[in-house]
Amino acid sequence: MPIRYTLRQLEYLVAVGEAGSIVAAAQQVNVSPPSISAGVSHLEEELGIQLFVRHHAQGLTPTLAGRKLLDHAQMVLRQAAVLRDLAGELSGSIRGPLAIGGLSTFAQVVLPGLRRSFVDIHPEVRISQIEADQPELFSLLRQAKIDVALTYDLDLPSDLKFFPMLELPPLVAISEDHPLGHLAEVSVQELAPHPMVLLDLPLSADYFLSFYAKEDLRPNIAERTRDMAVMRSLVANGFGYSIVNIRPLNDLAPDGRPLRFIRLTGNPRPMRMGMLMSTAVERSQLHKTFLNSADSWIKEHSARLSGAPGAV
Missing domain, CATH: 3.40.190.10 (Periplasmic binding protein-like II)
Structure with missing residues (x-):
């Protein structure tokens, strides 16, 4: 009898493995905790193995089998993303999930409007965002928890590629x-x-x-x-x-x-605002389209973002 599971359930598995709890995983993937719990339980039932040790009030710890399954689940999700991007390129459409990180000092000023302009044109793209400081953004990119980061060109490491968009004195x-x-x-x-x-x-x-x-x-x-x-x-x-x-x-x-x-x-x-990506990740059509859209939006709003009202 074939084993039946969904990519969504694999996403829940990876989220729980990374977050260490059902509640934190639910916040990460923006679904309810019962949905996460049901998805993980279904996987355990279908695979016939225990994936996590449940600790009362202390979260979940992957079992040995769970750790091995987590590695393979991440690989399957990456391959599924490649397949989705290829389908989008062949069909000429831009779709799929996009995780964006934003430097906490200006994320609230830039990201909402930038996102709105993009999803209005590409409604099949599901965007999530997270705000963090500069070192945290570096870490999130390296762990592939975000696809791109809107930040400054401040002490950038060589394994990340920066796309400058606006100079801010x-x-x-x-x-x-x-x-x-x-x-x-x-x-x-x-x-x-x-x-x-x-x-x-x-x-x-x-x-x-x-x-x-x-x-x-x-x-x-x-x-x-x-x-x-x-x-x-x-x-x-x-x-x-x-x-x-x-x-x-x-x-x-x-x-x-x-x-x-x-x-x-x-x-x-001055600081330069722009998008940061990992050099280890191949840019998909979705990434390229978003970078171009972000560049246009930021330049369109450059006077508001960099001006000094009341100074002259």
């Missing part, structure tokens, strides 16, 4: 009543004595601090946060200025207080 976020808030542009020499709210993310913090090191200065770091929204509210409430490379959709902090964004002088190195 640094801007100073400052409150309207700050002593320097009336200026159209400001230098690090002028900023250094004033309290700073540092956006303290891996690699990004070193980039911002390099502006001061270049001038043999030390900033007066009064606050640190990893959250862009928290940073904006701290700045708007007078706890210090900050430096960013992308401005929000409006000049208000999350609590409604106004902000200003002014130019940083001295020719500081």
